[in-house]
Amino acid sequence: MIIDTHCHYNLEPLSENVVKHWKKAQESGVEASIVIGTDLENSKLAIEIASNNQGLYASIGLHPGNCQEDIKKLLIGDTYSQVNIDKSIDNHLNLFEVLLNQQLSNHNLKLLAVGEIGLDYYRLKTKGLKRQLVVEMQKRMFQFQLNLAFKNNLLAIIHVRDQNDRHLQNAYQDTINILEDTIQSLNVSPRFILHCASGSLDYIKKGLKLGAYIGVAGNVTYDNAENIRAIIDHTPSNRILLETDAPYLVPKGYKTQICEPYMIKTTAEFLQQKMKINLDIIRQNANNFLFNK
Numbered sequence: 001m002i003i004d005t006h007c008h009y010n011l012e013p014l015s016e017n018v019v020k021h022w023k024k025a026q027e028s029g030v031e032a033s034i035v036i037g038t039d040l041e042n043s044k045l046a047i048e049i050a051s052n053n054q055g056l057y058a059s060i061g062l063h064p065g066n067c068q069e070d071i072k073k074l075l076i077g078d079t080y081s082q083v084n085i086d087k088s089i090d091n092h093l094n095l096f097e098v099l100l101n102q103q104l105s106n107h108n109l110k111l112l113a114v115g116e117i118g119l120d121y122y123r124l125k126t127k128g129l130k131r132q133l134v135v136e137m138q139k140r141m142f143q144f145q146l147n148l149a150f151k152n153n154l155l156a157i158i159h160v161r162d163q164n165d166r167h168l169q170n171a172y173q174d175t176i177n178i179l180e181d182t183i184q185s186l187n188v189s190p191r192f193i194l195h196c197a198s199g200s201l202d203y204i205k206k207g208l209k210l211g212a213y214i215g216v217a218g219n220v221t222y223d224n225a226e227n228i229r230a231i232i233d234h235t236p237s238n239r240i241l242l243e244t245d246a247p248y249l250v251p252k253g254y255k256t257q258i259c260e261p262y263m264i265k266t267t268a269e270f271l272q273q274k275m276k277i278n279l280d281i282i283r284q285n286a287n288n289f290l291f292n293k
């Protein structure tokens with residue numbers, strides 16, 4: 001049996017027929033899955049989907065790209081100022097905190113995590129935004145949400161991406177710094193997943209030392225994914241988790257661009273056959289990590 005720790009049933013086209021996709025995934029051996037939010041609206045949808053379907057759980061969060069469109073509008077219009085940008089981010093974060101607190105006070109047991117949150121500097125240059133401005137915005141959003149996750153003993157599901165993944169720098173180094181600061185200031189045992197792992201081995205080692213679990217998605221099957229396979233080789237098997245990130249990252253061999261949740265069985269088989277990973281251990285990791293706090 002498989003636990004899919006990262007799946008967007010709340011995004012199109014999966015959201016159009018959640019029941020069909022979830023049933024198909026179950027027929028392929030998936031027993032549980034976390035539905036991951038990337039903005040406020042689809043986080044609410046993740047909560048709704050989880051409460052309507054046995055075996056589905058929710059994660060809510062603002063993805064690092066989330067406020068970028070708002071900021072872009074402010075930059076293009078005459079209303080650009082640091083004050084306005086701060087106000088816009090505050091607004092997003094306040095709404096997020098309200099949603100989270102609502103769920104916590106309702107004792108929503110289906111809410112397992114905050115995410116996906118993190119840092120993504122990969123496409124900053126093509127957005128026509130001032131790089132430093134967006135970097136600071138993303139860091140603030142990440143720090144705020146990470147703090148809420150750890151304070152409330154929720155999992156944090158972390159997305160990190162940058163242009164240069166060979167060295168420990170940029171988004172990767174900033175992530176480690178923010179994790180270290182937050183863990184230290186709260187004095188907690190953090191529970192977090194570096195989802196769809198990328199980056200240097202040095203970065204992964206630092207993450208593991210801080211307690212990271214490593215999420216492995218369908219892109220591990222790609223011919224040019226040596227970097228991801230090296231990350232797995234350097235990760236103890238009791239820290240590996242499986243995910244689809246559907247509708248993204250379709251595993252090798254499917255003649256479609258849309259990843260469907262049932263395709264996780266291909267990623268699982270790849271790990272077992274090509275990388276000699278024991279799938280029972282992966283399943284046990286997810287069970288312990290997700291459900292036994």
Ligand SMILES: [Zn+2]
Binds near residue numbers: 008036116245
């Ligand atoms: Zn995702």
